[in-house]
């Protein structure tokens with residue numbers, strides 16, 4: 001008999017197999033029990049007929065409660081109607097009992113579920129989301145490796161900020177203040193001079209005092225950076241990367257997308273070219289939709305929702321006013337009040353999933369911006385050095401993993417896209 005995983009059952013039709021997993025649901029009708037069984041790779045129905053299993057197995061099944069772990073043997077059969085495989089049980093043995101599992105069939109509030117996140121992760125929707133997250137991570141590595149980007153690990157403990165000082169998470173570094181990284185970008189800029197094209201992928205931290213459906217305190221970012229790449233090419237790389245990731249999920253996570261009841265027609269449309277708007281055009285569209293946003297304002301979360309509801313594909317909003325963006329972004333030579341940046345907004349009201357730009361590569365210009373923003377020049381001398389020794393035009397971007405997962409899965413809140421969310425009011429479990 002073969003020990004198999006549920007997602008391999010189709011290859012074992014008519015054969016006897018052994019499964020190891022948990023009871024996701026148990027119901028009986030007379031002498032037959034229907035056990036919804038999961039093993040991490042998927043869900044299947046185990047049919048236990050009192051007439052055909054041994055007495056010991058029957059005793060186990062009669063007492064089986066939600067989320068008990070068990071070993072099942074039986075014969076694989078194709079579901080009479082659906083394109084699914086089920087198992088006609090021969091034996092069922094208990095591994096670990098699960099008395100009164102707290103998450104049931106009834107509706108639970110978000111706080112209850114988050115308090116029980118360690119258990120909630122097992123439920124089918126949460127299972128599907130993490131599987132899709134895994135595909136997104138792998139597809140990101142695949143695409144970038146294929147395109148010649150090598151992974152460079154940026155530090156997590158840093159002496160300075162990358163994305164403004166208001167969201168810094170301070171820690172004590174042996175008596176000296178240090179900060180948890182907001183983005184590995186500045187370190188990747190150093191690495192391109194050694195490797196040309198690089199990326200990082202790891203946890204970043206923002207002490208955001210905002211309680212929105214898009215903000216986490218700890219989240220995962222993939223920063224990519226490339227030498228000799230200017231604004232337009234930077235956007236092409238992002239477009240190709242996101243298209244590759246979405247195609248990978250559509251291909252590898254059909255079961256998960258269907259469990260989430262995700263409308264995949266929009267995902268199928270995610271192919272280059274994406275929509276492009278300048279910041280000026282975006283402001284115009286927002287005003288037409290009733291927003292009172294000013295000409296040189298940043299787009300807030302509500303503006304992004306309002307704008308992206310109009311679109312069926314991701315949208316680049318390019319060339320924001322320099323005043324609302326980071327010090328390292330290169331000015332647009334055609335209009336020095338603006339920068340050569342783009343935020344990539346996901347459609348369907350999701351908003352920003354990527355922030356990126358061409359970087360200022362001129363020593364004096366960069367120094368000027370840093371002084372304007374009152375940065376401590378001594379702390380950033382190493383970063384200025386990069387403009388002193390063989391400077392090149394270069395660009396990069398950062399993908400917020402959880403925002404991307406939330407959009408691809410069609411989630412209402414980003415908190416479900418990370419295994420253990422860290423929110424303004426939540427550090428546990």
Ligand code: 4AD
Nearest residue numbers: 183185215216219223353354355356397398400403
């Ligand atoms: O736009 P951001 O702040 O850009 C940077 O940090 C650049 N240094 C990246 C780069 O150019 N290498 O952040 C990048 C992305 C955002 O587009 C968003 O998807 C996500 O990170 N993000 C958050 N996700 C969840 N919670 C938060 N508080 C987030 N803040 C940003």
Ligand code: MG
Nearest residue numbers: 343352354355
């Ligand atoms: Mg941003």
